[in-house]
Amino acid sequence: MSRLTRRSALGLTASAVAGLGLAGTAYAATASEHANGVVPTAGDGHAGHTGTMDHTGHDVPASFDEVYQGRRIQGEPVHGGGHAGHHGGYAVRIDGQELHVMRNADGTWISVVNHYETFANPRAVARAAVVELQGATLVPLA
Numbered sequence: 001m002s003r004l005t006r007r008s009a010l011g012l013t014a015s016a017v018a019g020l021g022l023a024g025t026a027y028a029a030t031a032s033e034h035a036n037g038v039v040p041t042a043g044d045g046h047a048g049h050t051g052t053m054d055h056t057g058h059d060v061p062a063s064f065d066e067v068y069q070g071r072r073i074q075g076e077p078v079h080g081g082g083h084a085g086h087h088g089g090y091a092v093r094i095d096g097q098e099l100h101v102m103r104n105a106d107g108t109w110i111s112v113v114n115h116y117e118t119f120a121n122p123r124a125v126a127r128a129a130v131v132e133l134q135g136a137t138l139v140p141l142a
Contacts, residue, residue: 061090061121071095071133073126092126097138101125112141 063076075092092099092111100112101122108118113129129138 061123064123064126068127069130071130073123073130075122075126090122092122094126094129094133094138097140099126099129099138100141113138 060077061075063074065074066072072095073093075090077089078091079089090101090103092101101109102111103109104118106118108120109122109125110116110118111125111129113132114125117128119125119128
């Protein structure tokens with residue numbers, strides 16, 4: 001008959017805590033993607049695509065132009081010149097003013113307005129910046 005030792009009890013507890021931590025992280029990541037407007041589309045014939053991807057370049061988000069909370073937000077892929085390398089090859093504007101965005105190594109996006117929070121795509125970054133600005137004008141960086 002096996003006997004439970006202090007060492008095995010601690011090992012089991014550590015394993016359980018690690019498993020719960022991983023499960024919580026996975027849940028938070030999935031919830032964050034849905035909150036940022038990234039919902040996988042079913043039946044589009046391309047595994048791993050989301051409704052925001054442009055089919056001309058599998059790694060480049062599609063262009064957008066919309067009014068969000070009374071502000072006009074626009075985004076489009078850019079090629080060469082300027083700060084395109086920093087921006088991940090993508091330009092985002094709020095009311096015609098450039099919002100500096102950057103693509104992270106893991107494929108998420110950040111902006112100068114929300115640089116501690118990552119987003120799934122440039123549209124989500126622009127929308128979050130509009131919310132964060134609370135009506136203030138976006139000031140160009142020097």
